[in-house]
Amino acid sequence: MKALKKILKWTGITVFLILIIITIAVASRQNLKFDAPYPDIHASKDTAVIARGRDFVYGPAHCAYCHTTLDKLPQVEKGEILPLTGGHAFILPIGTLYSRNLTSDETGIGKLSDGEIARALRFGVGHDGRALFNLMPFNNLSDEDLTAVISYLRTLEPVKNDVPKNEFNVMGKIVKAFMLKPVGPEGEVAKSVPVGPTVEYGKYLVMNVANCRGCHTARDLHTGEYIGPFYAGGFKLPSEIDPSITLCTPNITCDAKTGILANWSKEKFIERFRQGRLIHESIMPWGPFSHMSDDDLTAIYKFLRTVKPVENDPGPRLSKTI
Numbered sequence: 001m002k003a004l005k006k007i008l009k010w011t012g013i014t015v016f017l018i019l020i021i022i023t024i025a026v027a028s029r030q031n032l033k034f035d036a037p038y039p040d041i042h043a044s045k046d047t048a049v050i051a052r053g054r055d056f057v058y059g060p061a062h063c064a065y066c067h068t069t070l071d072k073l074p075q076v077e078k079g080e081i082l083p084l085t086g087g088h089a090f091i092l093p094i095g096t097l098y099s100r101n102l103t104s105d106e107t108g109i110g111k112l113s114d115g116e117i118a119r120a121l122r123f124g125v126g127h128d129g130r131a132l133f134n135l136m137p138f139n140n141l142s143d144e145d146l147t148a149v150i151s152y153l154r155t156l157e158p159v160k161n162d163v164p165k166n167e168f169n170v171m172g173k174i175v176k177a178f179m180l181k182p183v184g185p186e187g188e189v190a191k192s193v194p195v196g197p198t199v200e201y202g203k204y205l206v207m208n209v210a211n212c213r214g215c216h217t218a219r220d221l222h223t224g225e226y227i228g229p230f231y232a233g234g235f236k237l238p239s240e241i242d243p244s245i246t247l248c249t250p251n252i253t254c255d256a257k258t259g260i261l262a263n264w265s266k267e268k269f270i271e272r273f274r275q276g277r278l279i280h281e282s283i284m285p286w287g288p289f290s291h292m293s294d295d296d297l298t299a300i301y302k303f304l305r306t307v308k309p310v311e312n313d314p315g316p317r318l319s320k321t322i
């Protein structure tokens, strides 16, 4: 009996000490800094470059969806050119992340250099050196498009809006301490990608701009890692509009049994995008996407037809969050 008590006591003490060590390790690793080169990108005053940036920001790159708050959604859906004052809350299993103010105020990006903004978007390292959560898919944005986007951001009138700091729960703090790493480009980044209704441009939009791949592939919500075949759907996220509903992305390959694009003509695809949001609770940024050009949508459609069909039925698109 005595021996057992002794063992229990020492086990208790050991577990307690291990917990303390883990807690200290997690706490001491909350402000990790990472390094990445500053891309040689400089904002331009050329009106054609700025116009291309604007079309990207309010269209396929959907910055306007994430860098405005949800109460502005009806205006975003109409395609209004709103100031990008940030503060959109993303409620994730690791905590709540807030998108940043992108206007030229000092609470926005007024004090950041072009290189700092470019590095955040390309290498996932924030201006302050921390690893950004991989929510933005722009690591392989071409030099030309990154220049266009930053050139447009520099034209935004300053609006004061001090966005709250990200809030992490215990799980989020552990992820931040041991798992979170900045995500950089896959392969070499192009200087420029020729624009047009082509498979090549479609691939670029789908993978590096509109994030179709990022949402229509199953992912681990803690780390953002891909855990299912590309484009086969099954990524589950709670609705921002009604958190009691969980959305599940459909399979957008052309698999005859389970892929929703199998029987869609190009005309039907474009028409569906022009309709915008049909499921009220959807998290797909239909607003900005409904304003893409016919050429952009044609390019996306053409590329998706070349993707390997995967048989995978991800189940209903809407379910009750338990």
Ligand code: HEC
Pocket: 057, 061, 062, 063, 064, 066, 067, 090, 097, 098, 099, 100, 102, 109, 116, 117, 120, 125, 126, 127, 128, 131, 132, 133, 135, 136, 138, 149, 153, 166
């Ligand atoms: C899916 C939502 C989403 C989209 C789309 C998006 N952002 Fe963000 N953005 C965020 C979130 C969330 C953060 C904060 C991330 C963090 O703190 O880890 C952020 C942070 C930033 C930052 C701050 C980086 C730093 O140094 O702190 C910049 C700059 C930025 N975004 C620019 C853009 C631009 C430009 C676009 C469009 C080309 C864009 N974002 C599209 C959600 C998004």
Ligand code: HEC
Pocket: 206, 210, 211, 212, 213, 215, 216, 247, 248, 249, 250, 252, 260, 272, 278, 279, 282, 283, 284, 285, 289, 300, 317
């Ligand atoms: C933020 C996540 C997200 C992004 C980014 C996203 N989707 Fe979706 N998508 C969804 C969800 C969730 C649904 C199911 C709800 C709905 O139909 O709105 C969906 C539905 C669809 C549908 C079915 C629509 C219907 O009426 O049957 C198509 C087609 C589609 N997405 C294609 C795309 C393409 C192409 C892109 C890139 C241009 C894209 N999605 C980007 C989340 C996303």
